[in-house]
Amino acid sequence: MSTTQLTSVADLPAIEDFITFDDFSRDFVEAARELRGREGTDFLRGPMNSLVVLRNKDARTLAANPALGNVPADIVLWMATEADLGSGPVTKPDPEQTEGYGRFLRNQVFTTNPPLHQPYRNLLVRPLMPRNILRFAPAAARLAQELVEECAGRDQTDFSREFAGRFVTRFWAEQLGLSRDQAAHVQHLMEEMSLTFLLTRTPEQSQRLFSAAATYMDVVGEAVRKAWSDGGNALLDNMAAELTTIDVEGKPEDIGSLVASNFFDGFHTIGVAIENVVFRMLSDGTALEQIRADPALVTSAFYEGTRLESPLILSQRLTLQDVEYNGVSVPAGTPVVMMWASANRDPEVFDDPDSYRLTRQIQHGATFGGGAHLCPGRNVARMLTEIAVTALTAPDVDIALVGDDHEWAAHTMMRQLTALPVTIRRVHR
Amino acid sequence: MPEIRFIEADGTPHRVEAVVGQSLKQAALDHLVPGIIGDCGGCASCGTCHAYIDEKYLPLLPPADENEEMILEGVPASRTSNSRLTCQIPVTADMAGMEVQIPDTQF
Numbered sequence: 001m002s003t004t005q006l007t008s009v010a011d012l013p014a015i016e017d018f019i020t021f022d023d024f025s026r027d028f029v030e031a032a033r034e035l036r037g038r039e040g041t042d043f044l045r046g047p048m049n050s051l052v053v054l055r056n057k058d059a060r061t062l063a064a065n066p067a068l069g070n071v072p073a074d075i076v077l078w079m080a081t082e083a084d085l086g087s088g089p090v091t092k093p094d095p096e097q098t099e100g101y102g103r104f105l106r107n108q109v110f111t112t113n114p115p116l117h118q119p120y121r122n123l124l125v126r127p128l129m130p131r132n133i134l135r136f137a138p139a140a141a142r143l144a145q146e147l148v149e150e151c152a153g154r155d156q157t158d159f160s161r162e163f164a165g166r167f168v169t170r171f172w173a174e175q176l177g178l179s180r181d182q183a184a185h186v187q188h189l190m191e192e193m194s195l196t197f198l199l200t201r202t203p204e205q206s207q208r209l210f211s212a213a214a215t216y217m218d219v220v221g222e223a224v225r226k227a228w229s230d231g232g233n234a235l236l237d238n239m240a241a242e243l244t245t246i247d248v249e250g251k252p253e254d255i256g257s258l259v260a261s262n263f264f265d266g267f268h269t270i271g272v273a274i275e276n277v278v279f280r281m282l283s284d285g286t287a288l289e290q291i292r293a294d295p296a297l298v299t300s301a302f303y304e305g306t307r308l309e310s311p312l313i314l315s316q317r318l319t320l321q322d323v324e325y326n327g328v329s330v331p332a333g334t335p336v337v338m339m340w341a342s343a344n345r346d347p348e349v350f351d352d353p354d355s356y357r358l359t360r361q362i363q364h365g366a367t368f369g370g371g372a373h374l375c376p377g378r379n380v381a382r383m384l385t386e387i388a389v390t391a392l393t394a395p396d397v398d399i400a401l402v403g404d405d406h407e408w409a410a411h412t413m414m415r416q417l418t419a420l421p422v423t424i425r426r427v428h429r
Numbered sequence: 430m431p432e433i434r435f436i437e438a439d440g441t442p443h444r445v446e447a448v449v450g451q452s453l454k455q456a457a458l459d460h461l462v463p464g465i466i467g468d469c470g471g472c473a474s475c476g477t478c479h480a481y482i483d484e485k486y487l488p489l490l491p492p493a494d495e496n497e498e499m500i501l502e503g504v505p506a507s508r509t510s511n512s513r514l515t516c517q518i519p520v521t522a523d524m525a526g527m528e529v530q531i532p533d534t535q536f
């Protein structure tokens with residue numbers, strides 16, 4: 001293609017030519033459907049001259065382009081505190097207020113780029129590959145049973161807090177050397193830290209986020225450092241040993257910060273995935289019965305539930321050099337907003353994309369991003385979700401939604417219901 | 430265009446006219462061969478393009494690097510001496526007639 005045909009990101013139609021930013025972020029999934037239906041919306045200009053990607057093929061192709069790197073921690077921090085998205089007040093906190101949050105961001109693989117990115121990333125990829133996580137399955141199955149028991153004793157279960165969040169925090173606490181009390185503390189901190197996904201925060205919300213992040217880094221960091229020095233934890237031993245072999249500037253300070261920063265999605269986002277998968281399963285007329293009849297369908301329930309309700313609706317990359325793609329010229333330093341949840345409902349790839357089908361072929365999903373940044377936690381997210389759903393669909397368990405007025409949280413990058421009350425009971429069938 | 434035979438775990442064969450220079454994974458995807466998934470788009474990051482390569486063609490292939498070895502160690506299907514990530518193998522003319530066995534699972 002000749003350069004004369006290129007459109008620069010700055011000249012693309014803006015989201016706000018079609019829809020106010022407020023409406024766009026109120027329910028990204030609905031807004032993306034609306035935008036995909038309009039002409040000339042494959043690429044849009046977002047806030048701060050970012051490139052917004054809606055289509056499956058584009059998201060997956062761009063995700064695999066090495067020129068699209070991660071957004072460095074200082075820019076993420078700036079975006080979280082100083083950037084004006086035009087959708088609410090901007091908080092400009094004092095640097096000491098954001099010290100813990102900065103530490104949290106700085107130690108994440110999610111904010112690294114070459115040359116540190118691959119060796120650091122592989123440190124997480126290795127222990128979390130499908131074969132290597134099988135050893136965690138018995139502990140997860142035991143915890144899922146324990147929670148079914150706890151919930152069966154209640155009239156009603158707040159599924160997010162009393163099952164999903166508790167399950168994933170107890171699970172990782174066990175694997176990473178935290179006590180049950182610390183697990184409960186971390187679960188509470190996750191609720192505060194989920195404020196990180198809001199597009200704009202009030203000064204009070206920002207304060208809560210920064211303070212929770214600092215406490216989280218200290219609590220998990222300390223517990224992990226202690227568990228590691230006590231010895232006998234293979235997961236920590238292996239990661240710590242691999243960390244010593246990395247000789248690149250910017251690597252994490254120690255095993256404690258490494259784990260705290262990178263397992264946040266383990267403590268938090270897997271819980272959201274379980275909620276969304278269970279919600280979709282229970283909302284469908286026949287899925288629960290189908291899965292009871294054929295337990296192998298839990299795999300489809302995981303992929304279909306997270307395809308339709310992708311926990312991380314969007315995330316950003318940053319162009320590390322100039323990129324030309326499909327007639328668009330994207331200068332180095334451009335934020336690229338990957339709308340994973342939109343890519344997951346693209347009718348060009350998924351037939352009748354908004355329908356829930358356990359028979360759908362499992363391919364082309366964008367729930368976990370793609371390319372050399374494809375989420376290292378995806379296999380363990382699936383395993384834990386499948387184990388939870390298996391426990392909840394056992395022949396002697398009944399699970400049902402309470403009420404039918406479910407609402408997705410607004411103005412957040414995390415696809416999560418405002419509440420998911422359910423009943424869980426033991427039955428004799 | 431060398432013809433490559435992809436064979437599913439249940440024995441179903443797929444003859445694929447592969448384009449020299451593209452990856453084996455891409456050749457399979459372009460012909461909708463089931464069982465080669467390619468979640469990471471060919472970045473040797475996911476392992477879902479794992480397959481077993483015809484022993485006699487192994488010497489023709491570029492050796493797996495450290496990263497590919499690490500991914501192969503963690504794939505869910507058995508890992509054998511002829512296990513490779515098909516996204517890391519460029520198709521060459523002398524691959525005509527090669528058989529590629531697809532594992533029973535990629536997830």
Ligand code: HEM
Nearest residue numbers: 109110265266269270273311312368369370373375377381
């Ligand atoms: C259902 C749960 C999860 C979802 C929906 C999710 C989603 C994502 C997405 C969309 C990305 C961006 C990939 C890209 O830019 O192409 C990502 C990256 C990442 N995720 Fe997850 N994730 C989940 C669980 C986890 C878990 C459990 C961990 C760790 C234990 C984890 C660690 C990471 C890391 C370190 C990255 C950065 C990878 C890189 O840049 O190379 N995630 N995740």
Ligand code: FES
Nearest residue numbers: 467471473476516
């Ligand atoms: S396509 Fe992901 S490793 Fe080959």
